[in-house]
Amino acid sequence: MPSKFQVTQRPHGAACILAIEGFLDAHTAPEFEKAIEQAVQAGNVRLVVDCARLTYISSAGLGVFMSFLEDVRERGGDLKVAALDANVYQVFEVLGFPALLDIEPTVEDAVTRFEGA
Amino acid sequence: MPSKFQVTQRPHGAACILAIEGFLDAHTAPEFEKAIEQAVQAGNVRLVVDCARLTYISSAGLGVFMSFLEDVRERGGDLKVAALDANVYQVFEVLGFPALLDIEPTVEDAVTRFEGA
Amino acid sequence: MASFEKTFTLHVPSSTENLAMIRDFVSSIGARAGLDDAQVLRLALAVDEACANVIEHAYGSEQFHEVTIHGELDNDELSFVIVDTGRHFDPAHLQSESVEELVKQRKSGGLGLRLIRTIMDDVQYRIIPGEKNELRMTKKLHKD
């Protein structure tokens, strides 16, 4: 079966949470891209991507994070990543993402960072 | 990876319970066969196969049930099957097994049948 | 929409160790065909039985041969073709003893082809002498 992937959006304090679930690969990345695009177009620039239920990510998924980072920052926001499991974190790490974007242990932590800003 | 399968034996009242777990196919059937053989050789002829955690069975697995049925019955015992999930039950059913051997909803029910005997 | 066929092929060594992999392969294609979980499981069972037969009977349990499974999916049906280069057999000359008979004889086999025929809508066996044997089994989709 094709990769299973789902993205759901919810507001949380000052931030917009995008919870992603399942497998984020070259097949499902366009769906994630569209969800971020819509959120940004609706004026949300404080984005937290909740990865608690993300089981897999490939470079196509990481590419989505990369391509929106400057955009939201230029608009005074940020894109933070929360609740990565160990295997998924490793993929971010190997490519040097921890130096590029804010990776927080929980969604709560990521939202607090926005509120402190 | 090869099929995962496990069999564990425990006594329960008048019966010997063989709990099987995972995938019972042509690769794992020999392991199940050996376990029944050992139980019978140790004098257990009132056998209940607990299938609560059995996720898959192919004809090689059903063959193990077939080949021991007469043996344990001749020795005054029986081989009963308990706690089949719907998909596994269907395989038993399609081949006419419900007419051949005692299929009980729970291990408890199967043991009670032995005690009533 | 025009009927567009998708073809998938898996080659594995002739060992029962690989049956799990074969079932995963079949299940993926079955899910792609839109079958539900119970149907997918039956499909995987039919192909498992066919491949177990090839491993045991066509190749006499020698593990260094190759089993090939083709999956062909179009709008109307899903077919699997199991190819071996081992010994062939004549399905027409198989005795079909009742399960009661098999139990009396303490048999541990003789159920595989029965399961395949029950699950699939069409089953064909073809011998291409000196080359290969093929068991083709087809499941119709969107049945009324």
Next chain:
Amino acid sequence: MASFEKTFTLHVPSSTENLAMIRDFVSSIGARAGLDDAQVLRLALAVDEACANVIEHAYGSEQFHEVTIHGELDNDELSFVIVDTGRHFDPAHLQSESVEELVKQRKSGGLGLRLIRTIMDDVQYRIIPGEKNELRMTKKLHKD
């Protein structure tokens, strides 16, 4: 024990829909090689990246071509060979911009080969002109 090679092959249509199936195939072989879950996941990732590249770049996202994945397992190493009949490329002439650069340029790609090279012990690309292109990647087993 003599080194005995086991070979597995999967052919699928060139659609990203099939990446999940490809990862399952690789994961089965990785588990067979005795790798742990985290290692199996990285192996599946490396092959996913290579196949996604073939689908996107070699075949320009046309879905009617074929992607072939060979898995070769022996006592010492596990190799995967990804074969395509599409456009080839020259890995030596790729710019390797830093991830910082890619972010500045709002790029959404450019990380795949980097991941493959990080995960695997050896990566070779071979063009057989007019015939096929092969990316071979090898993971040593039992590393000290």
